[in-house]
Amino acid sequence: MGDTALKVASVAEPANAQVDQLALAMEPSYAEPLQAGNAQAAILWDGADWQGLGLKAAIFAPRSRYVLSGVTRVFEHAPDIPEGIHPSSIIDPTAQVGENASVGPFVVIGAGAVIGQNARIASHVSIGRDARIGDDATIYQGAHIGARVVIGDRFYAQQGAAIGVDGFSYVTPKPGAVEEARATGQITQASQTEGFARINSLGSVVLGDRVEVGANATVDRGTIANTVIGDGTKLDNLVHVGHNVSVGQNCLLCGQVGVAGSTKIGDRVVLGGQVGVADHITIGSDVIAAGKSGISSNVPSGRLMMGNPAMKMDLNIESYKALRRLPRLMAKVARLEKTVFKTDETG
Incomplete structure (x- = not known):
């Protein structure tokens, strides 16, 4: 106007x-x-x-x-990546880079990798063997895309993002302390171990279209099946998604969120900063968890969660109010005890 x-x-x-x-x-x-x-x-x-x-x-x-x-x-300040392929980049002869791509200095693209059209890949990015990245990707400095990772169109990765790293999965030769504690509630000398055997990650990672991954965020490969993140989902800086996790469409995982292995998250879920999610649980669609919540059990769809352990937000607020009243309540109990003792002594 x-x-x-x-x-x-x-x-x-x-x-x-x-x-x-x-x-x-x-x-x-x-x-x-x-x-x-x-x-x-x-x-x-x-x-x-x-x-x-x-x-x-x-x-x-x-x-x-x-x-x-x-x-x-x-008015975006687009990454300063000159058009074309920088002479210092190393691209395997069997890799395919789409039309109008910009590949910066010291980029390494492995054998069999396929990069879509209009990609903007900044310096020091590594893309592993047989990786697939769709059209219109923007990948900032130092990001790492592992072998066999499949990524849709309009992917956006900030500096240091790592997609397709090995999952954190180990086993002891005999039942260890964690297993004993879960079964019996105690730890004895019988469960002491001399070391851990690695369980290698044979799966990979599949990201949908319009997925964005923040700086130094990590997504682990699946152990056998793939770790999957749906269309439109955004991962903030320092988010960690463990092996075998499934995240739905249009979710927001805010800074320092950690999702442990084999958890399933529905669509349109928002996890606030520093939310921790335990392994092998299910979070339904349209769930919002306030920052620092600790989710250790299944959450139905449509829930607003808060606290550690996480519970419905209104219950958490009431619990917090009750907790703040505890000092006054204890003082009141102490006064009542004195009154009762005096009555007993004089009776």
């Missing part, structure tokens, strides 16, 4: 915006900072008086963060 011929070079916060910048003032609270800046154009909240704010042009945002998604895409 307004002067649609007005040109902007970048975006800025309202108070710092210059005449050639688009101010992001998508809530009424930004009105005063916007007037302190020099912006001529801004993204505003629905119903704002853009002319009264001294602007020459405005874009209205009924759902501000959704609009912000599009704006950041327009």
Whole structure:
């Protein structure tokens, strides 16, 4: 709305915006900072008086963060990867790299790997033997894609992501301390072990379309079957997905989430930061777990979970309130005990 011929070079916060910048003032609270800046154009909240704010042009945002998604895409600082294949990269003669691909310095692509069209692969990335990556992938510096990993279209990997690493799976020659503790609730000398035998990961990892993996996040290969992550799911930085795990579509796993092996997670699940999920359990679709929750048993679909051990959020809040009341309750019990003892002594 307004002067649609007005040109902007970048975006800025309202108070710092210059005449050639688009101010992001998508809530009424930004009105005063916007007037302190020099912006001529801004993204505003629905119903704002853009002319009264001294602007020459405005874009209205009924759902501000959704609009912000599009704006950041327009002004994105794309990875600096020159077109073509850098001469220092090592690509096996049997590998296939699609049209319009950009492959940066010191990239290694293994035998039989297939990379789709329009890939942008930054420096020091390694892609293993027989890996398959779809079209329009963006892979930042130092990411590692293991052998036989299959990835759909529009994959996005941040620095240091590791997809298809060996699963953490070991066994003792005789029943060990963990097995004894589970069975009997105690640990004796009989379960002491001199070492662990590795169980190698023969499976791989399958990622759907539009999957994004954050910096230093890791996804383990399956032991026999594949570890699977569905379309549209996003893994934040430092997320770990264990071997044989199945994650559904359009899930969000926030920073430092850890999912232990053989767990099944449904669609549209949100796990807040530092959520821990035990092995061999099932989490239904449309579950939200608050940050730092510890999920150690199955969760039905549609649940809002919180706490450690995780329980329904309303129950966790009531439990927390009760916990905070314990000091007063104990003091009250102590006073009652004194009263009872005095009564006994005088009776």
